[in-house]
Amino acid sequence: MLRLREVKIPIDAKQDLVKAVTKKLKIKAGEIRDLRIKKRAIDARRKNNIKFVYIVDLILKDEEKILREHAKNPYLSVVEPISEITINGENPLTNPPIIVGAGPAGLFAALYLARYGYKPILLERGPKVEERVRSIETFWQKGELDPESNVQFGEGGAGTFSDGKLTTRVRDERIENILKDLVKAGAPEEILIDAQPHIGTDLLRQVIRNLREEIKKLGGQVRFKSKVTDLIIEDGQIRGVVINDNEILNSEVVMLAIGHSARDTYEMLKRRGVAMEPKPFSIGVRIEHPQEIVDQSQYGPFAGHPKLGPATYRLSERLSELDRAVYTFCMCPGGLVIASASEPGGVVTNGMSYHARNSGIANSALVVSVKPDDFPSRDPLAGVEFQRIWERKAFEMGGGTYRAPAQLLGDFLKDRPSKNLQGDIEPTYLPGVVAANLQECLPPYVVTAIKKVLPIFDRRVKGFGRPGTILTGVETRTSAPLRINRNMEMESISHKGLYPLGEGAGYAGGIMSAALDGLKGALEIMKKFAPFD
Missing domain, CATH: 3.50.50.60 (FAD/NAD(P)-binding domain)
Structure with a gap:
């Protein structure tokens, strides 16, 4: 079996996958005995020419001949079989694992x-x-x-x-x-x-x-x-x-x-x-946008195309002057921001989508890396205590009922608490949100880092930094x-x-x-x- 990569088909093309493969390999359709899709991705780098990109596995009539003819083709290779799982252990167990x-x-x-x-x-x-x-x-x-x-x-x-x-x-x-x-x-x-x-x-x-x-x-x-x-x-x-x-x-x-x-x-x-x-992890906020803004930024004139579904993004930036990474995490197209606390007295946010991804709202974590030097001690559990500090502050700001503090992005950038949350969307977090100043439940260096990347991310996803964007805190459980x-x-x-x-x-x-x-x-x-x- 052979594997062919980079088989591209424009999103609205009538050309089928078999024709695209035969054209790429310069063979006739009758030479293909079997064709299976291994992977399918979307190439949206050119907004006016979005394509599906396939990796396909093929069984051909004369594979050795094709390999010789395409010896310099970096996208054609022999499929390596998946290793079989074998049991080699001999030591007896006195009890089940x-x-x-x-x-x-x-x-x-x-x-x-x-x-x-x-x-x-x-x-x-x-x-x-x-x-x-x-x-x-x-x-x-x-x-x-x-x-x-x-x-x-x-x-x-x-x-x-x-x-x-x-x-x-x-x-x-x-x-x-x-x-x-x-x-x-x-x-x-x-x-x-x-x-x-x-x-x-x-x-x-x-x-x-x-x-x-x-x-x-x-x-x-x-x-x-x-x-x-x-x-x-x-x-x-x-x-x-x-x-x-x-x-x-x-x-x-x-x-x-x-x-x-x-x-x-x-x-x-x-x-x-x-x-x-202790090990590094990241903390920050959940950021929410109308899904159509993300779709338009990522897909241009093809936004809303039935073959595409809601668009996603993945953004990251290393801030050398702060020695920290800022990135989006767990992006949920057409999703919701959810309450994720596991112990009394703390507010924790996360994101969720159902299979249809049809809420009309995109959200993701917008987080900043933190490291053991930021923690209150060198104890192995110092990172846990660090999380608790900010989760408890968010709990207090929300009124002690697991409501979360939230802020309009425009107010966040101007260091002022939001008086209301009449922004681009209605916040999705339940049990509810309270207009606040998120700087009170985040470390100062996290606030600084987020402020620095918002204009950068807005250039990559147009509309990411809109003043009416909703920020909800706090996101602390990105990893152990x-x-x-x-x-x-x-x-x-x-x-x-x-x-x-x-x-x-x-x-x-x-x-x-x-x-x-x-x-x-x-x-x-x-x-x-x-x-x-």
Whole structure:
């Protein structure tokens, strides 16, 4: 099989993909035995000539001949087969592996261990996704927070209430395996080929339920409302966990796939001497625009074209004078800004889109990098305390009811509190917003950095810096504020049998990279141990 890249078709062209391939390779259609789309992207660099760009896999009648004729073509190559998963481990397990956390890392670690006969036990501190949805709706409508069932905690992890974005910059052939598993669980098939695939939080909920049932069908266990409150350790070796302070579950393998907001678990790990260190992350605000402004900026005369859907953007700038990066993160076209607190007394924002992406409003995080030198101490949990400082300030500014402080961008630039929020859109954040001055709940250097990049970003996405744009604070949970140190075999450097995985451990930054880290963790277990009998 051959792979051909950079097959371009204008968005309104009648030319089909077969014709584009034959023209590019100078062959006849009859020489193509099979053609499959590997990836599809949009090239909108020239607004008056937007094109779809394809990567296709081909089976041709005489592939050796084509390779000779196109020996200097950088876009044609032989497809390398995906490596088969093999089990090499021989060490017997006295108990099934335990996986802590049912986010992407935990779910995929459990799925692959179950698939290969390891009978894992997946523990989730929160409830099933169905029950979790009800708790979150209550929080958004009434401001009543459940500390164990919210946007951060519960089946599926924080990514379940986002856009279901499956983009990642990680290059790994196993990404394709993960996408196929998601489709098998009910995700739309287009995620297999789209360059920027997404599921949407509404569809993702059913996918999560189906993954759970598949794990159980394959011999794994899934337990909810089962918070790991302690580790059982003997001479530096994990021997099991304590659940809800009263139940002991024994195992010599504990895969720690907690989320980036499991602060009480971090505290327990610190007490137990697990090696951890603070790490950089980013904080800032959510920025909202009418979706049509983004569409017009990105697609020009093709804005609103039925083949395109709502436009996205990704912006970044390194400010050398401040030694900080400023960038947009978790961009949600046609989405909503959502309340994402996980503990009382703090306001946390995030973004979410349903599959249709049809709210008419675009939002993204607009954040600035922070580093351990910014934190109040060198303690491993100093980044957590740093987050709390700004989340609590935002909570106070919102009136102590989980309403969020918000400000018009024009007022933000002029250092004055907004008297009202009559801007380009109605703020989407629930339980609601309060007109305020966001400088009071952000570090001064973050405010300075955002002010500096707004004119730059406005040149890249026309309308990004409109005075009537809504800013809502604060965005603090962009990634884990610490890293749980591990070796090349993904095992804790301080405790044998403990495997820190995914975003909460500091090794991933989204659904796909976390799922991949969970899968890789499962493979490490397979290398060392035989399936559980």
